[in-house]
Amino acid sequence: MRVQPLPAFDDNYIWTLADDSGRAVIVDPGDAGPVLGAADAGLTPLAVLLTHHHADHIGGVPALLARWPGLPVYAPDDPRIPHATARIGAASTVPVGDWRFEVIEVPGHTRSHIAFHGHGHLFSGDTLFSLGCGRMFEGTPAQMLASLDRLAALPPDTLVCCGHEYSRANAAFARTVDPDNAALRRREQEILDMRSASRPTLPVALASELDANPFLRTHTAAVREAVARHGGFDAQDRVAVFAGLRRWKDGFVA
Numbered sequence: 001m002r003v004q005p006l007p008a009f010d011d012n013y014i015w016t017l018a019d020d021s022g023r024a025v026i027v028d029p030g031d032a033g034p035v036l037g038a039a040d041a042g043l044t045p046l047a048v049l050l051t052h053h054h055a056d057h058i059g060g061v062p063a064l065l066a067r068w069p070g071l072p073v074y075a076p077d078d079p080r081i082p083h084a085t086a087r088i089g090a091a092s093t094v095p096v097g098d099w100r101f102e103v104i105e106v107p108g109h110t111r112s113h114i115a116f117h118g119h120g121h122l123f124s125g126d127t128l129f130s131l132g133c134g135r136m137f138e139g140t141p142a143q144m145l146a147s148l149d150r151l152a153a154l155p156p157d158t159l160v161c162c163g164h165e166y167s168r169a170n171a172a173f174a175r176t177v178d179p180d181n182a183a184l185r186r187r188e189q190e191i192l193d194m195r196s197a198s199r200p201t202l203p204v205a206l207a208s209e210l211d212a213n214p215f216l217r218t219h220t221a222a223v224r225e226a227v228a229r230h231g232g233f234d235a236q237d238r239v240a241v242f243a244g245l246r247r248w249k250d251g252f253v254a
Helices: 032-040 061-067 141-152 165-176 182-196 204-211 221-229 240-251
Strands: 004-008 014-020 023-026 044-049 071-078 084-086 093-096 098-106 116-120 123-124 159-162
Touching: 004 032, 004 159, 014 032, 014 159, 032 061, 044 061, 044 093, 044 159, 084 240, 141 204, 159 204, 165 182, 165 221, 165 240, 182 204, 204 240, 221 240
Parallel strands: 023 044, 044 071, 071 084, 123 159
Antiparallel strands: 004 014, 014 023, 093 098, 098 116, 116 123
């Protein structure tokens, strides 16, 4: 079993998880082109998994269905995703060949966002990034924090496969928040080395994110105190800390 990110647009990743024969799950194909190219090289899609409705995650689905009529498309229960063949939510299990994926509801970036967890991998869409998290376009800080808590509770050796190559920019912000974090400094150097070699910084072990991602560390004194200094308020409640951290990131310029 091998996982591979297919670059799309400026910084998107379309994820493929394939067996030795090339049969694969396709996650968030915003553009059909990279998937069709991989198919020409031997990949055979078995199903498409969609995490949320944004066009850069679902835009390639019609062309894939034109190439493979009857291809199963699993998606959240959201009418803004028109090409789903199965609507799924919390406590659902998605069967694809010999694989099974747990569906985790993670509202915040969008109200119907879901993630897929199975076989040691987490496809987190735009909820959890390496050293960051998604913007809250439709959800509240409490919802987003609860969603991140659900993902943080997965086994630490889970490999996080997120929807964008944001790691370098996220590292610059995370270092501003938590400059004395040795695990963060190591992860940032790893990211810089990978990007210098034009390599993806993903997937990344959840354990690394738990040690270095400030959005998963709102319970720590270092992050709480940094948010309080920046925001000018005593941020004790985790939701308030998260909200302040997300506002800070929204306006951050490296």
